[in-house]
Amino acid sequence: MPALIPTPPNRLTLSALYIYPIKSAGGVSLPASDLGPTGLTHDRRWMVIDAAGRPVTQREQPRLKLVAVALEAGGLQVSAPQMPVLQVPFAPQGEARSVDMWGLALRGVAVAAAASWFSTFLGGDFALVWMPADVQRFQPEGRPYRSQISFVDGNPFHLITEASLADIAAQVSRPVGTSEMRANLVISGGPAYQEDFWRRIRVGEVAFEVVESCARCAVINVTASGERSAEPLRTLARTRLRDQAVPFGQHLVQDAPPAQRFGHLRVGDVLEVLEVGSTPTPMYE
Numbered sequence: 001m002p003a004l005i006p007t008p009p010n011r012l013t014l015s016a017l018y019i020y021p022i023k024s025a026g027g028v029s030l031p032a033s034d035l036g037p038t039g040l041t042h043d044r045r046w047m048v049i050d051a052a053g054r055p056v057t058q059r060e061q062p063r064l065k066l067v068a069v070a071l072e073a074g075g076l077q078v079s080a081p082q083m084p085v086l087q088v089p090f091a092p093q094g095e096a097r098s099v100d101m102w103g104l105a106l107r108g109v110a111v112a113a114a115a116s117w118f119s120t121f122l123g124g125d126f127a128l129v130w131m132p133a134d135v136q137r138f139q140p141e142g143r144p145y146r147s148q149i150s151f152v153d154g155n156p157f158h159l160i161t162e163a164s165l166a167d168i169a170a171q172v173s174r175p176v177g178t179s180e181m182r183a184n185l186v187i188s189g190g191p192a193y194q195e196d197f198w199r200r201i202r203v204g205e206v207a208f209e210v211v212e213s214c215a216r217c218a219v220i221n222v223t224a225s226g227e228r229s230a231e232p233l234r235t236l237a238r239t240r241l242r243d244q245a246v247p248f249g250q251h252l253v254q255d256a257p258p259a260q261r262f263g264h265l266r267v268g269d270v271l272e273v274l275e276v277g278s279t280p281t282p283m284y285e
Helices: 062-066 112-122 162-169 233-239
Strands: 013-019 032-036 046-050 068-071 075-079 086-089 096-101 104-110 126-130 157-161 185-188 198-203 206-215 247-254 263-266 271-276
Touching (some): 086 112, 157 162, 157 206
Antiparallel strands (some): 068 075, 104 126, 198 271, 206 247
């Protein structure tokens, strides 16, 4: 059973904070962010879909790695090599689009100007959709907390530590950084892979449950130039294989009743480990 423990002697702090407004596109580094029922503000609220309404990620289109996103007063500024800058409002007023989120039907709002932009850049028939506030998606049955989520794969928050990232980066033949791991919270201090055993933590004033180890896929192999490679997944498979999957980093939900899942995080917040387990946090299909 998990046990209550004191905070370890190594000071643990939130050293970086990221959101990824467009699923599978570039991240935005923030000094601070509000959070709500679905996670950090603006995180994965937009998504590229194909003609059938299915999600498009770097697994299918590695060139999404080249799409940079910046936050402006009224929305997103989206850019990519040899493409004009695309302005995307925070609350697009477009037509409704049906989204097939891996078998779950959702309603999205199409960003009209973005369809031709992404279709040209990726080479195909694509659209960009936004998830409005009145669309509610929850984790599937079988997940321990059924948290509300946006267009993320499965959980509202993702955490890695600098020490674990440094360990993997030292073993591979190409640069590997936070942009490959696509974490929201990056933690400094302490040894590598300590996070595998965390069960409950507090970052600043926000408490989290650590609910799932992150089973990695080929997205982390996409290079900075938008090309597929074998690393670091090959090295992780050699050094971190568990239950026929490759874990790296942890998924979190806010440790509060659903109606109270709000708060604020800022870089420099201290992380307290409140509870640990004797075995690594499980992975779910």
